[in-house]
Amino acid sequence: MPFFRYKRNLYPLIAIASALLIMVFGLVMARTVVCSYFLLGAFVWVILFGCYKQALKALPLFIVFGGAFALIAFFSSEKNFDGALAMANRFGAVFLAIIPSTSIQAVAMTRNLSQLHTPRGITLGMLITMSFIPVLKAEIKRVREAMRTRGAGSILNPKIFYRAFLIPLVTRLVDISDTLALSIETRGFTLGKSKYTVYKKEAVNYMDVVYIFGLVAGIVLCVVL
Numbered sequence: 583m584p585f586f587r588y589k590r591n592l593y594p595l596i597a598i599a600s601a602l603l604i605m606v607f608g609l610v611m612a613r614t615v616v617c618s619y620f621l622l623g624a625f626v627w628v629i630l631f632g633c634y635k636q637a638l639k640a641l642p643l644f645i646v647f648g649g650a651f652a653l654i655a656f657f658s659s660e661k662n663f664d665g666a667l668a669m670a671n672r673f674g675a676v677f678l679a680i681i682p683s684t685s686i687q688a689v690a691m692t693r694n695l696s697q698l699h700t701p702r703g704i705t706l707g708m709l710i711t712m713s714f715i716p717v718l719k720a721e722i723k724r725v726r727e728a729m730r731t732r733g734a735g736s737i738l739n740p741k742i743f744y745r746a747f748l749i750p751l752v753t754r755l756v757d758i759s760d761t762l763a764l765s766i767e768t769r770g771f772t773l774g775k776s777k778y779t780v781y782k783k784e785a786v787n788y789m790d791v792v793y794i795f796g797l798v799a800g801i802v803l804c805v806v807l
Contacts, residue, residue, distance in 0.1 A: 591685050592686070593785075594694040597683060598682075601679040604675055604678050604797070605676060605678075605679035607675070609675055612667075612675070615667070623800055627797065628681050631793045636685050644674060648670050648677070649670070651670075653666070655669040688712035688713045692708065692709045695708060725751050728750070729742075729746050
């Protein structure tokens with residue numbers, strides 16, 4: 583368990599702000615070696631603050647895609663190391679920015695936005711968007727398991743893909759959308775200006791402040807150097 587890790591995830595808006603800081607700095611300073619040091623330090627930093635699961639998932643993707651595009655940039659620019667470094671830093675910044683973003687729970691972001699009296703349309707849209715990807719992955723897994731149980735054959739076959747995979751998946755997603763609409767209505771979610779309360783509020787922890795100030799200090803140090 584990371585030394586700095588505390589019992590809950592990062593404060594949602596601080597996690598989003600840190601993701602933007604990492605991405606913007608990484609894209610702007612991509613051609614410098616200092617950027618590589620910053621990204622490496624930021625990677626260790628987010629792991630220390632509890633995002634180690636997300637970091638371990640993002641690392642193989644960065645190695646595959648970042649490495650492949652860095653090699654392409656290296657050979658397409660007459661073996662220019664600067665071009666390869668810039669490409670690797672850009673991919674590193676994007677994948678690193680994803681790490682704190684994916685650590686946010688949909689319900690925590692919804693509470694946070696509700697506390698700040700964000701328009702209900704934005705809050706509801708954010709909740710549905712953040713909840714959709716896990717639901718989609720779960721449904722794909724269920725359909726694939728059903729195909730294997732029935733011996734439907736390879737998904738690479740266009741006919742099998744359409745009839746045994748795509749149609750059941752779309753049908754399930756339509757059913758889920760109907761259930762979601764009824765659930766939202768039952769729980770009193772409205773897009774109007776009706777009054778509402780937040781049962782469990784999200785609060786900024788002192789470790790959240792340490793986390794974001796650590797990133798800002800790293801950026802300032804890299805710029806000064």
